[in-house]
Amino acid sequence: MSSPAQESRWETLETSDPLLSVRNLEKYFPITEGLFQRHVGDVKAVDGVSVDIQRGETHGLVGESGCGKSTLLETMIGLQSPTGGEVYFRGQPLTELSKGEMQDLRKEVQIVFQNPDSSLNSRMTVERIVGEPLHIHSGATDRQITARTLDLIHDVGLNTEHLGRFPHELSGGQKQRVAIARALATNPSLVVLDEPTSALDVSVQSQILNMLNRLKEEHDLTYVFVTHDLSVVRHIADRVSVMYLGNVVERGLVSDLFEDPKHPYTKALLSAVPVPDPDYDDTDDIILAGDVPDPSNPPSGCRFHTRCPIAEEECAEGFPEFETHGDTEVRCIRVDENTDLT
Template identity: 50%
Template sequence: MTIDAQPFMQVKGLKKYYNVQNQTLKAVDNISLDISEGETVGLVGESGCGKSTVGRAMIRLNEPTGGELVFKGEDMLKMRGNRLKQLRREVQMIFQDPYASLNPRMAVEDIVAEGLDIHHLAKGKKRKERVLELLDLVGLDEEHRNRYPHEFSGGQRQRIGIARALAVNPKFIVCDEPISALDVSIQAQIVNLLKSLQQRMGLTYLFIAHDLSMVKYISDRILVMYLGNRIELASSEALHAKPLHPYTQALLSSIPIPDPNFKKRERIVVSGDVPSPLHPPSGCVFRTRCPRVMDKCQEKVPEWKEVQSNHFVACHLYE
């Protein structure tokens, strides 16, 4: 894959805050990221770290509190009216739960064609032909179009969700943990389908997931988050070969290796619980659980630095 020099999607200082009982909850705090056209960036971290919030804010499904979003050189946060509606065609989302994200009262044909109807892209015979084309694209049969979501398995429902996202010919898709609610045997099928569609249609992905081995398989680069903050960014290969941040090292040490002859990897256990985002630690947000914590971790927020070529980390160990 060739990555263009000009970023396709630029996220600059993205923030998403919530007011909870007159206190500020910083769900996402100062996240910056450039994504090139045709690239897949994986986004990983523990539950509640802000991954899905980043994805939703990037396509303005949830409005950011602060920061900039630049899509193909245009400021997304300044888009209004027809231009914003046009943006909705270019950026789409595949949701986490295929059981909750499909309207149970709608037949598959109407679910898939919802975007076509909203944007007036096809009617009548052309609408039906487009739906059948999309169902075939995601591995579903023509007969499925008149059925309802409850008649399908989880994997089939997720294929319907993918077809719905593709209906309006988007350029950028946020995949919000699209495999976490599926059986393990089905997860690889969905990921392979996403890879195939990317190559066929020139798509760009933000792929949010818990499964680090699956993220490695599909992603060109991986961004690691903790408590609403970015802590490490590198190519998929570099991150797995030599993780720099203690949190990333702990995450990767937990991946099972399906080879009985492989030398046992040292498991790094992170003690304690994730702090409340209402009361994050001073200095480094990971310091309360870090096995290599130092005095200055409490006093100073670590800088985001390029420690190696295209390998960034926010950690005092590398200053």
């Protein structure tokens, strides 16, 4: 069943690639102190990120906790106001949209949060939770909304009996299925997923990931998938951007990332992925020294040089621009010399 919420100004725009584009995006959080809250610095959560999300792909954003993935996600879809840079959706800069156009954008771009316990209203039944976006964004009748809600519940693998339940009566996997059904209610073209499986058991994670892949094909969706789990990225993503301390340091096809990573940080992340082999020799694993630097006072030059096992003095002098190596883009002046990091 097609919902009236599907109709928006975005339908009339010419389809173009990329679907969503980020250019030099910055998101700083001010640091204040004293009685008059004097501005003394900024936490540079996102610091000059550029990335393109192509229509129909699943684009992964990966990196350690605190590297800026979730902040980037929220800023690129308008939940946070950028400090600098620009976000384009189908070629339209978000900063130039009127209030009504932003309302239309909400139908086209939906988000699934990490923890369904905090993202679902505990006082609403499943039927109300999934149907709420249609009440807000469409002129559908109650009967149409009920029918659409039932279709969505079945799409995510739940039954009619779940409609009258409250979130506390559901398992973790069932709650996340409800959150995904709610995100699909307005027939969006882009769904952003902020670590949607990290709070779930491993067996449930695989079910949710397989369901997301199926829904992507059935509903012609584009995904942005945030995670720190590279095994999840390998399973679901087409392209990936690797983030470190508010910056993207490598981006390209997932197959290239796993077969031939270029950046030392990417190699360290892949080295940390558990290997299901009791006889695995971990002597070649890359162990990074030190902690992630303070984002309010990032290192000069390459942000990774303070922990990089092959860094030289030159690495502290300037942050390198992206260089293309095949289908991969990487920010590292020693990309041709870091084959062996051990």
